[in-house]
Amino acid sequence: MRVSLQQQYGYLFEDELLVEIDTIGKHRHIVQGETIMDIGEPINYMPLLLDGAIKILREDEEGDELLLYFLEKGDTCAMTFSCGLGKKKSEIRAVTESDSELLMIPAEKMATWMAKYSSWQQFIIDSYHIRMMELLETVDTLAFLRMDERILKHLQDKAKVINDDSIYTTHQNIAYDLHTSRVVVSRLLKKLEREGKIAMHRNHIKVIAL
DNA sequence: ACATTAAGTGATT
DNA sequence: AATCACTTAATGT
Numbered sequence: 121m122r123v124s125l126q127q128q129y130g131y132l133f134e135d136e137l138l139v140e141i142d143t144i145g146k147h148r149h150i151v152q153g154e155t156i157m158d159i160g161e162p163i164n165y166m167p168l169l170l171d172g173a174i175k176i177l178r179e180d181e182e183g184d185e186l187l188l189y190f191l192e193k194g195d196t197c198a199m200t201f202s203c204g205l206g207k208k209k210s211e212i213r214a215v216t217e218s219d220s221e222l223l224m225i226p227a228e229k230m231a232t233w234m235a236k237y238s239s240w241q242q243f244i245i246d247s248y249h250i251r252m253m254e255l256l257e258t259v260d261t262l263a264f265l266r267m268d269e270r271i272l273k274h275l276q277d278k279a280k281v282i283n284d285d286s287i288y289t290t291h292q293n294i295a296y297d298l299h300t301s302r303v304v305v306s307r308l309l310k311k312l313e314r315e316g317k318i319a320m321h322r323n324h325i326k327v328i329a330l
Numbered sequence: 331a332c333a334t335t336a337a338g339t340g341a342t343t
Numbered sequence: 344a345a346t347c348a349c350t351t352a353a354t355g356t
Contacts, residue, residue: 266344267344290335290336290337291336291337292335292336292337300344300345301344301345301346302336302337303337303338303339303344303345303346303347304344304345306336306337306338306339307338307339307344308344309337310337310338320337322336322337322352322353322354323336323353331356332355332356333354333355333356334353334354334355334356335352335353335354335355336351336352336353336354337350337351337352337353338349338350338351338352339348339349339350339351340347340348340349340350341346341347341348342345342346342347342348343344343345343346343347
């Protein structure tokens with residue numbers, strides 16, 4: 121059995137289910153920046169994240185993006201339950217935030233296991249709940265925080281999911297994630313640096329206030 | 331040396 | 344907070 125599977129999910133699932141996941145799941149290594157699921161695509165697999173981080177994005181009519189939340193190891197994409205079972209198309213885009221290890225579970229298995237394993241059932245329900253809470257936090261952030269606070273929170277979240285306080289990104293990319301302009305990000309980052317909360321370098325930001 | 335990309339800034343809405 | 348217009352700095356060829 122895969123070590124990472126045992127580590128991330130061993131305490132959740134019974135051995136029999138772990139073995140099924142191990143034999144049926146297709147293991148995939150995906151490098152940073154790859155789109156693993158896109159808006160409008162049918163969902164045939166459910167990804168179990170063994171290692172790495174994935175960002176989940178929504179897109180508007182003009183093609184501009186907005187980051188919804190991050191998935192970390194041990195997480196799965198909640199959209200795939202409802203979509204995968206009902207042969208629906210994806211409403212979101214999933215992009216790897218760092219190099220990631222995935223186990224792809226065929227959509228049919230999701231339903232089979234729901235009936236067969238209570239631990240799987242519990243896992244699905246819990247994951248739904250966690251995703252919902254995550255989404256609520258994002259709504260709060262959008263509604264109640266100023267842009268400078270949003271940028272700092274975004275950097276802190278990002279540092280957390282990639283396990284590194286040095287973030288390799290550009291002002292433009294932060295602007296895309298938060299759905300604002302590069303100029304605004306540059307100005308507010310400068311302010312955050314003056315306040316001692318971050319340190320800026322070219323293509324690289326270090327988060328000090330974690 | 332030149333082109334390209336990232337980042338900084340003043341002014342305007 | 345967004346947009347424009349322009350500058351400066353760093354990096355690639």
